[in-house]
Amino acid sequence: MSLIEVKDLEKYYNRGKGSEFHALHGISFEIEAGETAALMGVSGSGKTTLLNILGFMDSFDEGTYRFDGEDVSAFGERALAAHRNRSIGFVMQSFGLILSQTVYENVSLPLLLNGDIGFGEIKQRCADLIGEVGLKEKLHSRTDELSGGQQQRVAIARAMANGPKLLIADEPTGALDSTTAGEIVDLFLKLNRERGTTVLIATHDERVAEACGRVMRIEDGRIVSDRRL
Ligand SMILES: Nc1ncnc2c1ncn2[C@@H]1O[C@H](COP(=O)(O)OP(=O)(O)OP(=O)(O)O)[C@@H](O)[C@H]1O
Numbered sequence: 001m002s003l004i005e006v007k008d009l010e011k012y013y014n015r016g017k018g019s020e021f022h023a024l025h026g027i028s029f030e031i032e033a034g035e036t037a038a039l040m041g042v043s044g045s046g047k048t049t050l051l052n053i054l055g056f057m058d059s060f061d062e063g064t065y066r067f068d069g070e071d072v073s074a075f076g077e078r079a080l081a082a083h084r085n086r087s088i089g090f091v092m093q094s095f096g097l098i099l100s101q102t103v104y105e106n107v108s109l110p111l112l113l114n115g116d117i118g119f120g121e122i123k124q125r126c127a128d129l130i131g132e133v134g135l136k137e138k139l140h141s142r143t144d145e146l147s148g149g150q151q152q153r154v155a156i157a158r159a160m161a162n163g164p165k166l167l168i169a170d171e172p173t174g175a176l177d178s179t180t181a182g183e184i185v186d187l188f189l190k191l192n193r194e195r196g197t198t199v200l201i202a203t204h205d206e207r208v209a210e211a212c213g214r215v216m217r218i219e220d221g222r223i224v225s226d227r228r229l
């Protein structure tokens, strides 16, 4: 079954104003549950714009987006917020961590916001996840004392905290050396394999894209190719 189904999606920034910019043109594709896919394109091509829409972080202007069989346009604010917290794990281009807080505090935040999970389980889940991303010894370290690759792992653990169906990562290896980048990609693939999480990664790195098994290319807001390797 398709986890994501977008059809004829159009996105404008500042619609109707003098500074209007038509960022996405007729975007249509499906991503199956359990798939790993890469989104490639030069700077400014529309990757973050598209990921933000798929992750319920931004709206679109025309077309349809069905997530897990449901029409996203019909969601109210409450449903959108619940999906942001539980269905989607978002690893942002700039990590988006609270640097003055510890690894544990960052990873536990989405669980505290969830509201349905008790404190004991939050502690256990965070410890498990932080171990899974290889940072067991850093559990109570401040996040600004970690390396870039380690911070990226914290961002991934936080994105996985509520067991999302879809993990979105916006250039997760852009700031890393190639060895560390490889380890981060392996981590995404492991989460996909072991938890069945669907993974969508925006990247400039051909090796990252190849590891994903499916590559969608975007140019000037249009999908120009989409192939499974
Ligand atoms: N808030 C905004 N208002 C107006 N235009 C925007 C806004 N955000 C992005 N854009 C424009 O939309 C286009 C796509 O931007 P986007 O951030 O999606 O690119 P990207 O592919 O993620 O690039 P990069 O690889 O540099 O992150 C760019 O031309 C950008 O200037």
Ligand SMILES: [Mg+2]
Pocket: 047, 048, 049, 093, 170
């Ligand atoms: Mg971007």
